[in-house]
Amino acid sequence: MSDDGDGLRTLVFGLDGACLPILDPLFSAGRLPNLRSIFDDGFSGPLESQLPPWTPSAWPSLFTGVNPGKHGVFSFLDYDGYDWSVVDGSDVRAVPVWEHLSRQGLTSVVVNVPVTHPPREFDGALVPGYMAPDAPRCHPPDLLSDLREEMGEYRVYPETTDASPEEAADEYRDVVEMRGEAFCLLADRYDPDFGFLQFQQTDTVFHEFPDERGTVRAVYEAVDEQVGRVLDATDPDTVLVVSDHGMGEMTGTGFYVNEFLAEHGYAAVTQGGDGMPSWVPTRESRLRDGSDADDEGAKNRSLLRRLTAVAADYGITTSRAGRLLSAVGLREFASEHVPSGVVRASGRQVDFPASEAYMRARIECGVRINLEGRDPDGVVPPERYESLRTDLISLLEGVETPDGEPLFEDVARREAYFDGPEEDRAVDIVTVPADFDHFLSAELSGDEFAEPGQPWNHKRDGVVAMAGDGVGGPLENAHIFDVTPTLLALFGVPMSTEMDGEVLSPVEFVGKRSYSTRRQEAGDSERATESTRATEPDESTTSEERMENRLAALGYLE
Template identity: 55%
Template sequence: MDCQIKTLLVGIDAGCRSVLDPLFEDGALPHLRSIFAEGSSGPLESQIPPWTPSAWPSMYTGTNPGKHGVFGFLDFDGYDWDVVNATRVREHTLWELLDRHGHSSVVVNAPVTHPPRAFDGAILPGYTAPENPTCYPEGLLEEVRNEIGDYRVYPPRNLPLDESVEWYRRLVTMRGEAFRYLADRFDPDFGFVQFQSTDTVFHEHPGEDGVARAVYEAVDEQVGEILDACDPDTVVVASDHGIGEYAGYEFRVNDFLREEGYVETVRGGEGMPSWSTIASNQLQRGKESSPRERGWAERGLATAARVGITSQRIGAVLERAGLDEFVVKHVPEDFIRAATEQVDFSNSVAYMRDRIECGVRINLEGREPDGVVPPERYEEVRAELVEKLGSVRTPDGRPVFETVAPREAFFDGPYSENAVDVVCVPAEFDQFLSAQLRGRRFGPPREPWNHKLNGIFAVAGAEIDSDATCAGAHLFDVAPTILATFDVPASDRMDGRVLPVVEPAGEQSYPAYDAGETVETDDERVEARLADLGYLE
């Protein structure tokens, strides 16, 4: 293999020192540990919201979501939604800026990069892409599969533990093998390989240290082989957020807003669903019902819901009786949706439409299709929400939120209006937010492990000042810092700074991004995979 990468970015989803340090101490990750030991490193503060589909675009564009346009897994059009894809990322990526300066790139498994845009190099898209994504150049996926064997974006679903661990390792190996093949094939100046399984393992097997260790050992092995094969001048390791145990509560925002008079609900399948856990589990299995079954059963359950017998209430009883899993396996999803009490978005004053967004949206006249809040009352309603949400306490008396503020405190740019109107930052990210209607404000966290705000950043190389501090590093700083390793100016639209480990190359005004046509994802398999991990409720 004959390639010489100038700068390599290794993306480790959910990477954080609380996970890495015990593995470093055990000598389990020699290659990653050497990067941290030989270079400069520190915590990397993520953004709000600190979730994969918004945070990775923020990292590789150097801009906040108000500028690049992606705030979560879902993109909303009125009250309807679709899973985000690359056509929603409306700012230049760092590999596109490098292309403008004559540098080529290979990008493997970066989230929200499907369908890819043309540039000098190659890209295999990652998370939110379909299982057989369009790649660049055309035909690249088939070429990679012919060269290395199977290549997948996601593992098979609903696997037993031993097979699940094996698939994590196989996916990690696929990333490394594909990257090395493409690096040899295209001889890029910049390389970016992202590992998603380091996040997935904590959602699917929370607290199982042995499983997480197996995934990280596989990542370290691939990193070592990439370093040997590509001999990069500079290596950057970065994550989009951290991960950790949640010791607080699940706070059901829409239940709170209903009690406060902001949320209206509807039964019988006529509103946008706030899905119960039993419905979410059914969606994951993707079971469908026949037209005949839907006819009589949905009508019956919808009627029951209208008199108060909702799937949430049924689910609670079944759970206590230990029958919820049996019902999930045998009752089609449409039945459960028909009996689910739902947030009536079009008749509500304000609501949480997606927990990943970390906030509340106001149903504003002139902006939403059926807005009920007049523009002249917008600031009044928003101030009320900030005050009420900011004063919420857990059952043991602790604040639910560290910060409740207008969106302008976190987002600026041409797409800020697509954000929530009130941003709600959980205290220490120890309180689990939910958009579900469950009849009570609080409950135990649905996921015992989830995202934390601080990730990791490490950089090493001959041209890196390893004595310089990375203190205060932010997610937005990664792109301008990588550009500086090429002596390429950062975009004057970037929100980050060049970290002092490398000399800045100044700023430049790049052409405005041409958004082009938006393409729908409309892929139930992608949606089901996101539901598996708890991202879609």
């Protein structure tokens, strides 16, 4: 199949965290006319996400059509034994839809899609999104400088550290507008067959300003304005709106998994050691008391606010922050006034090498076994692996909330959710909180239960809508794995037999055939080596620390 020269055939708008419970009230209020027109003119419904339903793992599942056991990204962090690094596009081991289309002679423009840095060769243009450095490499290599020359400014991340809700809303609008302008410029330049434009702020706003309905509304209105702008500029034949997961208020409890495992003798606890660090939660470091009365406490709060703002810029982790605050006499004050505690590194930690089982990070939604022969200091013999999983599953299935309700809707072996050559990178036991209404934490707090760590949390159901050519009939049982097979079908390209989804019901099935979804077949497929990353100016340690801090500010890293 080759480019027919008829302009943009299929356009995807990605709205991170969008779902019908958020969109429907805004539709009813007349706030989102452009998005609503897509929903009204076509077919829409919930889009079930995967496990875990978080940005770095879910978007690759959506744009490759395979589960994390095949594409290899399970979390914001990638683990090598007990060490970790922030994930990027080189960790995605499956071919994205635009590379599949490129093999068919079709051109794509991709803007702001998460976990796409560093980009790979394909026919078209790509500007990376979330998880990329501040000044990411694009495809082609000079694309970012070209955009900045034409637009005046282009940023991957909004600058909202220590901003008021009103200031943040303005910053969100600016960044959202940059996405729309960049896509229109590139669409005009490349005349693509396929376009994919993602907006991250529809998720970010709930993490940074969960109680500010006006700020949330401002973000969605800004996105809707850019949706209309892009539709007017490109006039696509077919349009899809997709999200990686949903978002909703959390009304359940907080459950400290490692505290529970330690209590039952599975997790070892130490003062310091080789456990997971705690990152500075800069979002939480906006103090409970916003007043700046002229007293000693107010002066300290003001200084602490400035210190945490510096941390946001330089990626200061908790261990670094502890030394900094001690030096200026604010360590005790911070522990009293910062809700999540800026300083925790000197406290109790899970000792990974000495533990039989532990939760590495809450967003993995599960428990990892410290297996001999797989993990560097594994203590669980292979012959005990299955019996230990059985014991832990039974133990976790019996956990009840303080109200006497089951905490988990499912506790299962990882094979129930992950399948593929990368599945060994997953947790060994998957834990699915009931309705995703309970907050799982990997921290050691002293108690097994507490108030949820965040007022809003990701939900399993996102949203999908589709309208235009090639779309007809009701939409049923949509899953995030189905998006890539559906996009390929819209171009008459059979899906791979290795893909885990199916073509969504409103689009005609064009068959399956055997071809690899693994990235080795795409050329330049190996993960970037440490030496390569070290020589790239935008892959510096500072960039990774800044990303750690952003993730902590949003509550993803504890």
